[in-house]
Amino acid sequence: MKTNDVILQTTTKIVFFIIFLFSIHIFFAGHYTPGGGFVGGLLTTGAIVLLLLAFDLKTVQKALPFNFTIVTGIGLLLALGTAAGSIFFNVPFFTHAFDDFTLPLFGTTSLHTAMIFDAGVYLVVVGAAITMIQSIGGDA
Amino acid sequence: MEFVLLIFLPILAALVVPLLFKRVKSIHTGWFVLLVPLSLFIFYIGFIATTMDGGYAVSELQWVPSLGISFVSYIDGLSLLFTLLITGIGALVVLYSIFYLDKDKEKLGNFYVYLLLFMTAMLGVVQSDNVITLYLFWELTSISSFLLIGYWHTRDRSRFGALKSMMITVFGGLMMLGGFVLLGIMGNSFSIRELIANGSTFVGHEFFVLALVLVLLGAFTKSAQFPFYVWLPDAMEAPTPVSAYLHSATMVKAGLYLVARFTPIFAVSEVWVWLVTGIGLLTLFWGSFFAVKQTDLKAILAFSTVSQLGLIMSLLGASAVAYHTNDAIFKFAAFAAIFHLINHATFKGSLFMIAGIVDHETGTRDIRKLGGLMSIMPISFTVAFIGSMSMAGLPPFNGFLSKEMFLESMLALRHFELFNFGTWGIIFPVVAWIASVFTFVYSFYFVFKTFIGKRKSEPLPNAPHEAPIGMLLSPVILATLVVGIFFIPNLIGKWLVKPAVLAVQPGLYNHPSEVDVHVAAWHGFDSPALWMTIAIVGVGAILYVTMKRWQKLYDIQPQYLSLNALYDSAMLFGESGMNRLSRFYMTGLIRTYLLYMFAFIAAITTAALFIKEAFIVDMASFSAVSVYGVLTAIILVIAVAMILLAKTRLSAIIALGAVGYSVALFFVIFKAPDLALTQLVIETISVALFLLAFQRLPKLNNHGETKPNKLMNLIISAGVGITVMLVAISAHSQKLIPSISQYYKDTVATEAGGGNIVNVILVDYRGFDTLFEIAVLSIAGIGVLAMIKLRLARKEDTDENK
Numbered sequence: 011m012k013t014n015d016v017i018l019q020t021t022t023k024i025v026f027f028i029i030f031l032f033s034i035h036i037f038f039a040g041h042y043t044p045g046g047g048f049v050g051g052l053l054t055t056g057a058i059v060l061l062l063l064a065f066d067l068k069t070v071q072k073a074l075p076f077n078f079t080i081v082t083g084i085g086l087l088l089a090l091g092t093a094a095g096s097i098f099f100n101v102p103f104f105t106h107a108f109d110d111f112t113l114p115l116f117g118t119t120s121l122h123t124a125m126i127f128d129a130g131v132y133l134v135v136v137g138a139a140i141t142m143i144q145s146i147g148g149d150a
Numbered sequence: 151m152e153f154v155l156l157i158f159l160p161i162l163a164a165l166v167v168p169l170l171f172k173r174v175k176s177i178h179t180g181w182f183v184l185l186v187p188l189s190l191f192i193f194y195i196g197f198i199a200t201t202m203d204g205g206y207a208v209s210e211l212q213w214v215p216s217l218g219i220s221f222v223s224y225i226d227g228l229s230l231l232f233t234l235l236i237t238g239i240g241a242l243v244v245l246y247s248i249f250y251l252d253k254d255k256e257k258l259g260n261f262y263v264y265l266l267l268f269m270t271a272m273l274g275v276v277q278s279d280n281v282i283t284l285y286l287f288w289e290l291t292s293i294s295s296f297l298l299i300g301y302w303h304t305r306d307r308s309r310f311g312a313l314k315s316m317m318i319t320v321f322g323g324l325m326m327l328g329g330f331v332l333l334g335i336m337g338n339s340f341s342i343r344e345l346i347a348n349g350s351t352f353v354g355h356e357f358f359v360l361a362l363v364l365v366l367l368g369a370f371t372k373s374a375q376f377p378f379y380v381w382l383p384d385a386m387e388a389p390t391p392v393s394a395y396l397h398s399a400t401m402v403k404a405g406l407y408l409v410a411r412f413t414p415i416f417a418v419s420e421v422w423v424w425l426v427t428g429i430g431l432l433t434l435f436w437g438s439f440f441a442v443k444q445t446d447l448k449a450i451l452a453f454s455t456v457s458q459l460g461l462i463m464s465l466l467g468a469s470a471v472a473y474h475t476n477d478a479i480f481k482f483a484a485f486a487a488i489f490h491l492i493n494h495a496t497f498k499g500s501l502f503m504i505a506g507i508v509d510h511e512t513g514t515r516d517i518r519k520l521g522g523l524m525s526i527m528p529i530s531f532t533v534a535f536i537g538s539m540s541m542a543g544l545p546p547f548n549g550f551l552s553k554e555m556f557l558e559s560m561l562a563l564r565h566f567e568l569f570n571f572g573t574w575g576i577i578f579p580v581v582a583w584i585a586s587v588f589t590f591v592y593s594f595y596f597v598f599k600t601f602i603g604k605r606k607s608e609p610l611p612n613a614p615h616e617a618p619i620g621m622l623l624s625p626v627i628l629a630t631l632v633v634g635i636f637f638i639p640n641l642i643g644k645w646l647v648k649p650a651v652l653a654v655q656p657g658l659y660n661h662p663s664e665v666d667v668h669v670a671a672w673h674g675f676d677s678p679a680l681w682m683t684i685a686i687v688g689v690g691a692i693l694y695v696t697m698k699r700w701q702k703l704y705d706i707q708p709q710y711l712s713l714n715a716l717y718d719s720a721m722l723f724g725e726s727g728m729n730r731l732s733r734f735y736m737t738g739l740i741r742t743y744l745l746y747m748f749a750f751i752a753a754i755t756t757a758a759l760f761i762k763e764a765f766i767v768d769m770a771s772f773s774a775v776s777v778y779g780v781l782t783a784i785i786l787v788i789a790v791a792m793i794l795l796a797k798t799r800l801s802a803i804i805a806l807g808a809v810g811y812s813v814a815l816f817f818v819i820f821k822a823p824d825l826a827l828t829q830l831v832i833e834t835i836s837v838a839l840f841l842l843a844f845q846r847l848p849k850l851n852n853h854g855e856t857k858p859n860k861l862m863n864l865i866i867s868a869g870v871g872i873t874v875m876l877v878a879i880s881a882h883s884q885k886l887i888p889s890i891s892q893y894y895k896d897t898v899a900t901e902a903g904g905g906n907i908v909n910v911i912l913v914d915y916r917g918f919d920t921l922f923e924i925a926v927l928s929i930a931g932i933g934v935l936a937m938i939k940l941r942l943a944r945k946e947d948t949d950e951n952k
Binding site for chain 1 (some may be wrong): 828
């Protein structure tokens with residue numbers, strides 16, 4: 011069955027980026043205000059699901075040519091690596107480090123290793139959820 | 151630099167290897183891998199200067215300091231010796247594998263990853279000072295050897311052998327962990343050094359003997375001692391470089407390492423002395439006796455390894471006697487054990503490689519088909535001859551030296567007065583002598599039946615020819631060592647053996663120079679060991695010549711009575727029994743499983759609430775109910791009712807979505823924006839997922855539910871609902887300890903540098919939770935992928951078959 015949802019497809023193209031940017035915002039804001047890697051990842055997943063609903067599986071795979079199982083793997087490695095990295099500074103497993111840095115454009119920003127861990131969470135959530143949806147959807 | 155990091159060097163290299171294998175096609179991946187053990191070997195040689203006088207070097211990395219767990223690289227004589235064996239033989243094995251494994255046909259990427267993983271595990275085992283990390287690496291050796299043994303995973307025998315070795319060694323490992331924990335309780339520390347220092351206080355502790363037996367179980371399973379040796383012959387399904395590495399130089403020696411390392415703690419116990427020496431001798435005899443029965447070259451070597459490990463084990467047991475009597479001969483036993491360990495690694499390594507070469511160049515390892523290869527493969531023959539003669543304990547090869555020491559130590563045990571040795575002690579030298587005769591026989595059997603005699607009339611699978619020079623390089627180097635050590639044993643003794651002895655028997659020597667063993671090939675005519683050796687050669691030669699006549703002896707024992715068959719049938723019975731048991735309650739219906747779970751939750755929780763008298767209602771602490779709350783609750787109830795009454799699946803899904811969104815509203819009302827946000831997005835995505843799966847679901851109708859069935863459901867669901875409510879109310883009403891939220895509020899900015907407590911808890915305070923959660927999530931994702939993709943693949947498969 012071929013559908014022709016011009017309105018849905020056109021809106022989706024714009025809304026996708028809005029949701030995606032919002033998820034990035036929520037991810038970075040997470041340490042101080044509601045949000046974080048988990049919600050951010052879920053939001054991105056939601057955006058991709060919207061794409062899947064508006065277009066079909068093949069088109070989305072072409073537009074986002076990632077192997078989402080590998081995205082999951084990278085996320086896990088990132089999270090585990092952050093936790094294990096502390097060992098190399100001879101502090102207990104999972105010790106996070108943070109400090110304030112003055113960066114161009116951003117001004118004074120506090121940077122965390124927790125952020126890298128959270129990025130791992132983000133990637134795992136996106137990767138695992140999309141893997142599930144793609145494989146269930148692709149089965150039809 | 152912290153040199154403890156070097157333990158992880160192979161694992162880090164393992165990350166790069168698959169890439170190299172994929173990208174660099176023209177060069178055998180082994181050449182890159184070779185750099186790792188080689189550079190480690192060169193680096194660790196530098197430690198000889200430190201350990202030579204009984205010194206040690208320590209490098210530590212914190213892991214979980216609150217539990218006393220850390221990565222420690224503790225290099226003393228013993229761990230250095232093992233480290234050098236692991237990296238040195240490792241380098242030779244990799245060199246050999248470059249020529250043994252074809253770079254176009256084999257999955258070298260996988261092979262070298264497993265090998266490097268194993269190398270890290272072994273380095274970790276021998277260098278860890280912390281028993282918990284030692285256990286960690288110990289199990290890693292089991293897992294990586296499982297992967298290595300099952301490397302040709304399409305063969306049934308490989309998978310069977312791999313599983314068998316893992317079942318047995320992991321069983322032992324778990325027992326050992328129990329022993330370690332008991333030691334930790336007794337000594338209040340997980341550090342081996344501290345445990346040794348406090349060792350004298352353990353005697354008489356109620357856990358002492360139990361801990362001893364548990365640790366020994368770990369060592370015996372790993373070192374293939376009787377009756378656990380059954381896995382080692384099956385492990386020969388591995389590619390030959392792996393057999394040469396795992397079963398001559400490294401993994402099986404981990405058990406010996408463990409016994410040597412813990413000797414200072416346990417040696418005071420007579421149980422230790424009897425068990426280690428007795429089981430060691432029994433294994434020595436058993437292995438050597440059954441080696442002659444085998445017809446596969448690698449199986450002969452496997453049984454000979456079993457027996458040689460028993461020999462070293464019994465020497466370690468004898469060395470423990472030194473803690474009871476100040477007789478120099480028992481101190482000497484430790485020297486003999488370590489010395490034979492080195493010698494065994496050299497000659498057995500070369501023999502395994504030769505077995506591989508014979509297999510590679512002729513296409514068979516069946517000794518009944520081989521023979522007369524000497525003129526075709528002269529270099530291989532020379533190496534095999536040197537190795538076998540060393541194994542048989544003949545001069546001028548290094549095995550002779552340690553064999554003499556072994557016989558002397560066993561002879562000495564007969565004079566030992568403690569623990570009834572006076573009565574039973576004579577057994578030790580007698581068993582040792584008989585076993586040595588059989589050792590002599592199988593050594594001759596291995597080399598002469600393969601290389602000497604007439605060519606058999608039936609042609610071999612491949613036309614035999616001498617192996618390429620690269621493949622011969624490693625065994626030749628090892629054979630050179632075999633001869634070299636014979637002529638300059640005292641150099642090895644001074645650099646490697648003495649420091650190791652100091653580590654096995656600390657506290658027995660006031661000064662390192664007291665380990666005064668001078669190895670000599672000639673002790674004069676009055677040496678009893680010499681006469682024993684001459685008798686071994688005499689009787690052994692007669693037995694070898696008349697082998698055909700008495701080999702029928704082996705047929706007396708029926709196949710089904712062997713230990714191996716016992717293991718197999720136990721496995722088989724376990725499997726089918728468990729299958730029957732699980733089929734009884736696993737109906738395959740999700741409904742049944744949910745029924746079990748919910749009934750269990752309701753029953754256990756309510757029971758616990760009432761037994762502990764935990765149910766309390768404190769109305770005073772209830773907060774006021776807002777209008778929004780009431781409204782949302784009403785929506786929630788209506789939505790739930792709609793699910794139950796829904797006639798179509800679509801309306802049920804929509805109602806379920808409504809439930810989710812109203813729960814999200816609750817989160818908003820009670821000021822939990824994080825949860826609300828997550829709940830909203832989750833709800834959206836799960837509805838989308840439902841819709842995706844929608845078209846594949848069967849029609850919504852009653853599932854043949856009967857009246858009693860429905861009644862059961864009603865009871866269980868009401869039970870769960872009431873239980874959860876009871877728990878919630880009583881949890882709210884009684885607070886034994888102040889809430890932890892205040893701590894989070896106080897420290898979130900200072901400790902974690904964040905503002906949002908929820909997120910900081912996720913990534914920092916309880917990062918472990920999150921780490922495992924995302925691991926579970928990934929597994930779930932891969933699980934869904936595998937289930938659906940595999941089913942699709944199978945469908946295509948059957949389509950093709952039509």
